Amino acid sequence: MGSAFSHEAEYLKKKRSYEPLYFHPKAKGNQILLNDCFSRAERISTFHDGIVFTNRPIQPYEIITLRILEMEDKWNGGLRVGFSCLDPSNINPCSLPPFICPDLIAQSPTWAAVLPDQFIKVGDIIHFWVNNSGKVFLRTNEVKKFPLLGRVAVSSPLWAVLDVYGTTKAIELLTPMSKPCWPRLVTPKFKDEPQDFCFCFPDGDEEECSVCFYHAKNTWLFPCGHTILCYCCANRIFRDTAKCPMCRCKIELFYLQNKFTPADPSNFSSTSTIAVESRQC
Structure with missing residues (x-):
C-alpha cells in the first residue's frame, strides 16, 4: 500500500511539473541518434530499432506535436505512435525490442498504431493525444480529428512512445505551449x-x-x-x-x-x- 501511494504521489508531482517535453536521452533504440536538445530523433540505418520515449509522463489531452523531417523510400511501413506505462528512466536500452508493433505491445502495457501513409510526408506536422477515456486521436495537415486507437490505461502514468520505422527516417518534437508565453520581441x-x-x-x-x-x-x-x-x-x-x-x-x-x-x-x-x-x- 505504501509503495503504491508513493508511486502515485511521484506521478502527481511529475504531472504538475512544467518541464519541457523532449525525447528521453537514454531510453531509445540502438539505431536512434538524438540531437543535443533531444528534440530530433533520426534512425541511422536499417528500418527498425527506432523506438523513442518522451522524457516525462503525458497528461490526458496534452498534445504531442511532431514534424516529419526525413523519409526513405527504400523501406515499407512508417511511423508508429502511442503510449506506454513503461517508465523510460527504468528501461535498459539494450532490452528494447526492434519494433513497437507487435513486440513492445506484447511485452508490456503499451498501446500504439501505425500512421496511415497519407499522413506521413516530409514537412507534415502531426498531433496526437489521449483523452480521459483512453482513446487516442490524431490531427494532421489533412484531417481535423482522426481516432487512432483506444483502451489505453489512463489510470497509470503514461509516456508517449514512438517508433521511427520504415520510410520515416527522422522526426522532430515540437512542444506546444501549455500556457501563454512571453516571446522575445524581434522587430x-x-x-x-x-x-x-x-x-x-x-x-x-x-x-x-x-x-x-x-x-x-x-x-x-x-x-x-x-x-x-x-x-x-x-x-x-x-x-x-x-x-x-x-x-x-x-x-x-x-x-x-x-x-x-x-x-x-x-x-x-x-x-x-x-x-x-x-x-x-
Whole structure:
C-alpha cells in the first residue's frame, strides 16, 4: 500500500511539473541518434530499432506535436505512435525490442498504431493525444480529428512512445505551449514596448493556432499571406525552418495582424539576426 501511494504521489508531482517535453536521452533504440536538445530523433540505418520515449509522463489531452523531417523510400511501413506505462528512466536500452508493433505491445502495457501513409510526408506536422477515456486521436495537415486507437490505461502514468520505422527516417518534437508565453520581441516596431508584454492569448472564441491549438491565430506570414499561427509559434518556426507549415513557402517576415510592421530591409535584417542566433540549442 505504501509503495503504491508513493508511486502515485511521484506521478502527481511529475504531472504538475512544467518541464519541457523532449525525447528521453537514454531510453531509445540502438539505431536512434538524438540531437543535443533531444528534440530530433533520426534512425541511422536499417528500418527498425527506432523506438523513442518522451522524457516525462503525458497528461490526458496534452498534445504531442511532431514534424516529419526525413523519409526513405527504400523501406515499407512508417511511423508508429502511442503510449506506454513503461517508465523510460527504468528501461535498459539494450532490452528494447526492434519494433513497437507487435513486440513492445506484447511485452508490456503499451498501446500504439501505425500512421496511415497519407499522413506521413516530409514537412507534415502531426498531433496526437489521449483523452480521459483512453482513446487516442490524431490531427494532421489533412484531417481535423482522426481516432487512432483506444483502451489505453489512463489510470497509470503514461509516456508517449514512438517508433521511427520504415520510410520515416527522422522526426522532430515540437512542444506546444501549455500556457501563454512571453516571446522575445524581434522587430524594431516592438522594441520600445515592455519586454514582458504577451502577444499570445488563449483562443477563446477566436480560431486556434494550427500548431499549439492553444493560442489564437494572430500572426501574418509574408510573402505567402497565411494567418494560421499565433505569434509564439510563428517566432519558433521562423527560427527553426522559416517555412510556412501550410504551403512550405519561405517565411521572410511575420508580424501581428493588429500591429503592422513594414516589410522593409531594416526589419528583415533585425529579425534574421535573431533567427540565426536562436537556431543553436
